Amino acid sequence: MNVVMPVVDNHVPQSGLGSASASTASHLLLRDSAIAVWLDWLVTVHRPRRIAAVQERRIRRARANALISAGHYYSLALRADGSVACWGWNVNGQAPPAGVEGDFVAVAAGHSHSLALRADGSVACWGDNYSGKAPPAGVEGDFVAVDAGHSHSLAVRADGSVACWGDNYSGQAPPAGVEGDFVAVAAGNGHSLAVRADGSVACWGDNDSGQAPPAGVEGDFVAVAAGSEHSLALRADGSVACWGDNTFDQAPPAGVEGDFVAIAAGRVHSLAVRADRSVACWGHNHFDQAPPAGVEGDFVAVAAGYFHSLALRADGSVACWGVNEFGEAPTDALRLGELNSTRFMTEVRIL
Template sequence: MPVDIRVPPASASHNHNNHMLLRDNAIAVWLDWLVTVHRPRRLAAVQERRIRRARANAVISAGHSHTLALRADGSVACWGDNEFDQAPPAGVEGDFVAVAAGYYHSLALRADGSVACWGRNGDGQAPPADVEGDFVAVAAGDKHSLALRADGSVACWGDNEFDQAPPAGVEGDFVAVAAGYYHSLALRADGSVACWGRNGDGQAPPADVEGDFVAVAAGDKHSLALRADGSVACWGDNEFDQAPPAGVEGDFVAVAAGYYHSLALRADGSVACWGANYLDQAPPAGVEGDFVAVAAGGDHSLALRADGSVACWGANTFGQAPTDASRLGELNSTRFMTEVRIL
């Protein structure tokens, strides 16, 4: 007798269950891809953009009472106090890619990796002859200077009273540097921060500050570090709420530290401010604008717009932060650089 091997038609319920199983499996694969592939790629891309945005701060810098900004042609514009020739009104010609303003001295990094210095040199912080080297970043403190080499080590010169500028430099795999009044910071490639120099207010703990950081800034006696997630970590002196121990939450892409105030640039181009505001250097409501970089000086603040113009607020005793239209028009008559060319 022949055997009937025909398979009875599947029920609607059976088909539905198969479809549900296939759908669930597809969703599981998709979720796994999101977690293991897409999300890490997206976070890496966001972090890379944040790092790139943070480094744009190299094109503008504020000292005690003077300001430096890179022109689009590579020259440096200077304004404010010029008692020690730290801010010559005619500016400084050259093929520069980054600037740093200290208390009474100034630094500018050339495209060839050497550093030009001008201003007060009482402690060797601004030798008139270039500082030769294969440098990729510079930072200026009160009376000391730092320069990051392409190999990740840091060269130091100037006042070393508190070990803030050891003549032998500092070895490491560093990617960024910052100089405070008497302390120094360097960001490692792994996201941690090394500190050296004066630590009277906890601004430079000898042990690393661990974290997933992408940028650093040093004020008078406080320090800031921008995390990869956009929040800001703070440590050191907090007398004026310039360095809240809990940090500052936000979608930030750059930070700057003044003497007693702090700034952070948001991804949307606005600037958040906190700390001392006795000269309007850190208005609590922040400053709206389409900004791409920020700088904090002694008691003044600046921000660079996407169109290459600058905005200023705070102390202007020496013309370091003009707000009048005629002076700003003069400063903004030639476009400032808005992106770093190296680093």
């Protein structure tokens, strides 16, 4: 949109009656008026527009987390061709070594089940289907986002409502779904979160540790992440709000200040990608899944599993750290070379 700047007439009529000092004062008055008009434009037009642009970039970057996911001892990532790469624990078929072919745009790893959102809006499911959390036939619908919890699954429809399936012992996955104008979801151990279009967060399910207050959480949020019993939300200004279990400092009540663009919550640790593309880590670090010094790199997305962490680089390769008991977070060059032999997707294909 073209902006028409206010015009200030700085022409001073010449008069034989005017003194030099009066002319100077008039010029100064006009200059001050021009400056005032300019400052007013900066405050009322330019600054809000710049803030909106920054927030939109933050929202787009936060959505890149849908390209990579860490479950309970296994990992998923979208390849550039739309197929899903899987590695780690596969006892229930949740991480087939050959991967899963398809035209996918997002992935989600639960405890022992996996979800992938197709470009046509339907959801593919594989792995453990106890309680119906991963029906082999998948779930039809016009979905735009998915997430997998310990034993339940969530998906946001294009109309903003949330579909739920799987275990509902704590009310985390009501079969009728949840009505609302939602843009993002997160599934934890027994609780669920969803960001509304107005930036507030709705919560339902288990709240024993304060991870899902029924009244929700007010704020200007652009993304959410659910750990086992803690929750994170990324504000539009780049800071992170935390609530729920903080036994290992994974969810400090005061939040975490920074210029972050993406967040992830593991069992008892938390991750966030900074605007400079390094990763900040906090919480339980007994297995080096959350080094306090963070992880340097050119990262665009992160994922936090049970005791391991993943990060997707801008060049389409993945980095891993933490527990690697089942091959979920390899650090050796040979295995990483195999994983990174084909580029992973780095650009979100849907809004």
